[in-house]
Amino acid sequence: MIALGIDPGTATLGFGVVALENGKLRLVDAGCIRTTPGETDAHRLRLIHRSLSTLLREHRPDRVAIERLYFQRNVQTAMTVGQARGIALLAAAEAGLEIDEPTPNEVKQAVCGNGAADKQQVASMVARLLQVGLDGVADDATDALALAIGCCYRAAARPRLAAG
Amino acid sequence: MIALGIDPGTATLGFGVVALENGKLRLVDAGCIRTTPGETDAHRLRLIHRSLSTLLREHRPDRVAIERLYFQRNVQTAMTVGQARGIALLAAAEAGLEIDEPTPNEVKQAVCGNGAADKQQVASMVARLLQVGLDGVADDATDALALAIGCCYRAAARPRLAAG
Numbered sequence: 001m002i003a004l005g006i007d008p009g010t011a012t013l014g015f016g017v018v019a020l021e022n023g024k025l026r027l028v029d030a031g032c033i034r035t036t037p038g039e040t041d042a043h044r045l046r047l048i049h050r051s052l053s054t055l056l057r058e059h060r061p062d063r064v065a066i067e068r069l070y071f072q073r074n075v076q077t078a079m080t081v082g083q084a085r086g087i088a089l090l091a092a093a094e095a096g097l098e099i100d101e102p103t104p105n106e107v108k109q110a111v112c113g114n115g116a117a118d119k120q121q122v123a124s125m126v127a128r129l130l131q132v133g134l135d136g137v138a139d140d141a142t143d144a145l146a147l148a149i150g151c152c153y154r155a156a157a158r159p160r161l162a163a164g
Numbered sequence: 165m166i167a168l169g170i171d172p173g174t175a176t177l178g179f180g181v182v183a184l185e186n187g188k189l190r191l192v193d194a195g196c197i198r199t200t201p202g203e204t205d206a207h208r209l210r211l212i213h214r215s216l217s218t219l220l221r222e223h224r225p226d227r228v229a230i231e232r233l234y235f236q237r238n239v240q241t242a243m244t245v246g247q248a249r250g251i252a253l254l255a256a257a258e259a260g261l262e263i264d265e266p267t268p269n270e271v272k273q274a275v276c277g278n279g280a281a282d283k284q285q286v287a288s289m290v291a292r293l294l295q296v297g298l299d300g301v302a303d304d305a306t307d308a309l310a311l312a313i314g315c316c317y318r319a320a321a322r323p324r325l326a327a328g
Binding site: 040041045081087092 | 253
């Protein structure tokens with residue numbers, strides 16, 4: 001199966017695509033969608049929607065994980081992140097995909113076995129699980145890979161019903 | 165000119181369409197897009213996106229006003245409203261429209277001449293300006309009409325440059 005993780009934001013939206021094949025994780029793609037601060041929110045959100053729709057068509061993931069954020073610094077930040085998060089939810093719904101909405105703690109728990117792990121621990125576990133170097137990879141992309149890994153684990157852990 | 169006002173929300177999104185013709189305001193359409201609490205956010209946002217896209221095709225407004233909200237009760241509410249607001253911004257950008265993003269105070273100032281007007285005063289001025297009765301009309305729809313009226317006023321007040 002293939003999972004797409006999304007760390008939502010308007011200036012920088014991190015994405016990570018991970019495949020789980022025969023119990024083994026593999027990095028497929030990772031990066032950031034960046035938008036220009038001088039542009040209107042509407043244009044930035046449209047760019048995000050287009051870029052995510054292209055990613056979804058390109059990688060055809062089976063599931064999407066979009067971080068559920070509770071602890072924003074302030075209400076204005078929450079509003080701005082919410083706008084980008086809404087676009088991510090829409091793009092995934094348009095693609096007809098099931099959506100996981102884990103909290104940051106749930107992602108850390110899934111990847112590090114510790115819901116209080118710090119950014120460095122998460123990055124180091126992501127690199128180890130995917131057997132790749134992540135030096136120079138943006139935090140948002142690494143976080144998105146962690147989301148995708150957790151999404152693969154949750155899907156694999158779920159009991160499968162025999163098809164009728 | 166025709167303006168569409170949007171009062172963003174995931175459970176209830178208010179919309180109001182107003183025409184300004186020869187200096188006179190006219191009610192074109194108003195109502196609410198309501199989504200089901202039991203559904204996922206993703207499905208609710210998709211319904212909102214579809215409904216707004218249909219409204220935009222139907223009424224072909226010249227401008228859209230989407231309320232800019234600063235004073236949410238809490239961060240979680242701001243996140244949820246932000247998601248719906250992101251969808252509204254996207255739909256307007258996809259339609260290639262200019263977007264006003266007034267604060268609630270700016271809307272009250274435009275419609276009532278008083279940025280501290282209460283809901284009742286706003287509703288009463290909206291009814292008077294459009295020369296219609298608004299009994300039984302939802303608050304969100306009335307607020308959206310106020311947004312559309314303010315949008316018409318701002319567009320009319322702007323100096324027009326002679327076309328080359």
